[in-house]
Amino acid sequence: MPFSFTIKLFARLAGLAVLITLVCSLVWWGLASVRHQAWQEQLVEPLMTWLARTPSPGQQYHWLSPLYDFQITSADRLSLDPVIRERLHYGQTPVLSDQVGPRALVARSTGGVLSLRLRNLYRSIAEATALTVLWHMNQAGPDDYDEMSRLLARELNVTLGVVDRAGRLPPPEVLEQLTGQDAVFFGDDRQGQVMLRLEDGSLMRMTMPAGFHSLPGPVLLLLVVLAGLVLLIAVRLLMRDLDQNLRTVESVAVRISRGELEARVEPGQGNLVSRLSRSFNGMADQIQRLVEVQREMIHAVSHELRTPVARIRFGVQMIETARDGQALQRQLDGIDNDIQELDELIDEILTYARLEQGGPVFRLRPGRVTDIVRQVVEEQQVIHPGANIEAVIPEASEVFSESDIEPRYLHRAIQNLVGNACRYARGEVRVRCLLDEENCRIDVEDDGPGVPEQEWEKVFSAFARLDDSRTRNSGGYGLGLSIVRRILFWHGGQSFVGRSPELGGARFSLVWPRRQ
Structure with missing residues (x-):
C-alpha cells in the first residue's frame, strides 16, 4: 500500500474521529442543558406548588424569608420575558439563574408570584423541604405521624420514615450535628438525605429524589446510536469513490468478456484501486497479446503443416506407382524426412506456446x-x-x-x-x-x-x-x-x-x- 494513501487514510480516519467527537459533544451538551433545566423545575415543583397553595406562606413559614429570600411579588414588578410569564400562567415552575444563583418561581392562583432564592439548588431545596416537613410533623403530634408523613411524602415527592431501629441510624457525625440543629443534610448531590429531629426527640429520615445525571442510560444509548450513524454516513462517503472505481473495473471486465479486448481502465492518481487498475490493465494486455499470438499461431501453423503433409501425400502416391526398389526407397526416405520435419515443427510450436502462455x-x-x-x-x-x-x-x-x-x-x-x-x-x-x-x-x-x-x-x-x-x-x-x-x-x-x-x-x- 502506498505511503501517501496510508497518510490520506489516516487523516480521513482522524477527521472522522474528530467529527464524531464534536457531534456527540454538541448533542450531549444540548441534551444536558435541556435535561438539567427540566430536572431543576421537576425538583422545585413539589415544594413551590405546596407553598403556592398555602393561604399565608410568608406567615406560616416565616423562617423561609431570612434563609431563602422568600418573596411574594406582583408579576408586573418582575422583569420577566414573555415566555416565562406564559409558563407561569400555565402553572409551571421555571428556574432562573443569574450571578447570585438560581431562583424558583411559581404563580399563586390568588395572584402574585412566589420567589425562592436558592444558593445550591439541590441542597437548598432539600433543606427547605426538610424544614417544611419538620414544621408540619411537630404540629401534627406523635399520634398523627404516619398519616402526616404519608401526606407530606406524596405532596413533596420525598421518602419519609421514622428511625426506629439502630441499623437505620445515620453516621455518627450526623447524629452529633443533630444535637445543635433540627435538620442535617448528608449524602451528596446524586442522592441527598436529611435527618430530622422532632420536638419529642424522634428521628426521621427524609430521602430526596435522585440528583442530576449527565449521562444516564438512554442518553448514552442515544450518543452511541448517533456516533454509529455518523460513522455509517462517513464510511459510506469514504467508500463511494472505491465503489465507483470498482464499478469502472467491473464494466471494463464485462467489455473484455464481450470481446472488446482493447478496453482498459484509466487509473487515477492516489486512489485506492490505482494499483488494481494497473494490474488489471497489465492482465488485459497479456490476454490480448496471447489471443493475438494464438490467432497468428493457428494461421501460421496451418500454413506450415500444409507443405510437409502435401509432400507426404505426394510420396505415398509415388510409392503406389514405383516400379523398382530404388525409386521406392527414395520416396520412403523423403516421407521419413517430412515426418522428421513435422516432429521438429511440433516441438518448436510447443516450446513457443509454453514460453508465450505464462512460461x-x-x-x-x-x-x-x-x-x-x-x-x-x-x-x-x-x-x-x-x-x-x-x-x-x-x-x-x-x-x-x-x-x-x-x-x-x-x-x-x-x-x-x-x-x-x-x-x-x-x-x-x-x-x-x-x-x-x-x-x-x-x-x-x-x-x-x-x-x-x-x-x-x-x-x-x-x-x-x-x-x-x-x-x-x-x-x-x-x-x-x-x-x-x-x-x-x-x-x-x-x-x-x-x-x-x-x-x-x-x-x-x-x-x-x-x-x-
Missing part, C-alpha cells in the same frame, strides 16, 4: 555460462562441419562466469542463435562472452549477408522469415528467434540484433542480469 516454471540456479557456450559450440560444429565456429571467452569473463540461469533453456537460446548463424554464414561464426559483475552478454556473429536494419525487430516475431520460401531447404520455421526472446524475457533480460563490425554479417546479442 515454464523457471527454477533459476547458479550455473557457468561459459561451459554452456563451449558445449553449444562443440555440438554445432559437429552438425555444421562446413562452418568455422569459434568461442571467444576473455579471461575477465571467466571470473564472472557463474550466473543465475535455467541451463536447459539458456542452452536452447544459444543453440538457436548459433544454428541460425551457421545456416546463413559463408564460413565463419563467432560466439563471444562478455561477462562482468552485474550483467551477462553473449554475442553471436557471422559473416553472412546480415539482416536489413528495417527488419531488426521483425525477425523476433513468430513465424517471421526474411524470404517467402517454404521448401525443406529454406531453413527453420520462423520460431527460433521468438523462442530466444521469450527465454531471455523469463531471465529478466533482452535479445536484439545488429551488424557485426568485424565479420560484416548479423550480430545477435543476449543480455541479462548476472544475479536475479
Whole structure:
C-alpha cells in the first residue's frame, strides 16, 4: 500500500474521529442543558406548588424569608420575558439563574408570584423541604405521624420514615450535628438525605429524589446510536469513490468478456484501486497479446503443416506407382524426412506456446555460462562441419562466469542463435562472452549477408522469415528467434540484433542480469 494513501487514510480516519467527537459533544451538551433545566423545575415543583397553595406562606413559614429570600411579588414588578410569564400562567415552575444563583418561581392562583432564592439548588431545596416537613410533623403530634408523613411524602415527592431501629441510624457525625440543629443534610448531590429531629426527640429520615445525571442510560444509548450513524454516513462517503472505481473495473471486465479486448481502465492518481487498475490493465494486455499470438499461431501453423503433409501425400502416391526398389526407397526416405520435419515443427510450436502462455516454471540456479557456450559450440560444429565456429571467452569473463540461469533453456537460446548463424554464414561464426559483475552478454556473429536494419525487430516475431520460401531447404520455421526472446524475457533480460563490425554479417546479442 502506498505511503501517501496510508497518510490520506489516516487523516480521513482522524477527521472522522474528530467529527464524531464534536457531534456527540454538541448533542450531549444540548441534551444536558435541556435535561438539567427540566430536572431543576421537576425538583422545585413539589415544594413551590405546596407553598403556592398555602393561604399565608410568608406567615406560616416565616423562617423561609431570612434563609431563602422568600418573596411574594406582583408579576408586573418582575422583569420577566414573555415566555416565562406564559409558563407561569400555565402553572409551571421555571428556574432562573443569574450571578447570585438560581431562583424558583411559581404563580399563586390568588395572584402574585412566589420567589425562592436558592444558593445550591439541590441542597437548598432539600433543606427547605426538610424544614417544611419538620414544621408540619411537630404540629401534627406523635399520634398523627404516619398519616402526616404519608401526606407530606406524596405532596413533596420525598421518602419519609421514622428511625426506629439502630441499623437505620445515620453516621455518627450526623447524629452529633443533630444535637445543635433540627435538620442535617448528608449524602451528596446524586442522592441527598436529611435527618430530622422532632420536638419529642424522634428521628426521621427524609430521602430526596435522585440528583442530576449527565449521562444516564438512554442518553448514552442515544450518543452511541448517533456516533454509529455518523460513522455509517462517513464510511459510506469514504467508500463511494472505491465503489465507483470498482464499478469502472467491473464494466471494463464485462467489455473484455464481450470481446472488446482493447478496453482498459484509466487509473487515477492516489486512489485506492490505482494499483488494481494497473494490474488489471497489465492482465488485459497479456490476454490480448496471447489471443493475438494464438490467432497468428493457428494461421501460421496451418500454413506450415500444409507443405510437409502435401509432400507426404505426394510420396505415398509415388510409392503406389514405383516400379523398382530404388525409386521406392527414395520416396520412403523423403516421407521419413517430412515426418522428421513435422516432429521438429511440433516441438518448436510447443516450446513457443509454453514460453508465450505464462512460461515454464523457471527454477533459476547458479550455473557457468561459459561451459554452456563451449558445449553449444562443440555440438554445432559437429552438425555444421562446413562452418568455422569459434568461442571467444576473455579471461575477465571467466571470473564472472557463474550466473543465475535455467541451463536447459539458456542452452536452447544459444543453440538457436548459433544454428541460425551457421545456416546463413559463408564460413565463419563467432560466439563471444562478455561477462562482468552485474550483467551477462553473449554475442553471436557471422559473416553472412546480415539482416536489413528495417527488419531488426521483425525477425523476433513468430513465424517471421526474411524470404517467402517454404521448401525443406529454406531453413527453420520462423520460431527460433521468438523462442530466444521469450527465454531471455523469463531471465529478466533482452535479445536484439545488429551488424557485426568485424565479420560484416548479423550480430545477435543476449543480455541479462548476472544475479536475479
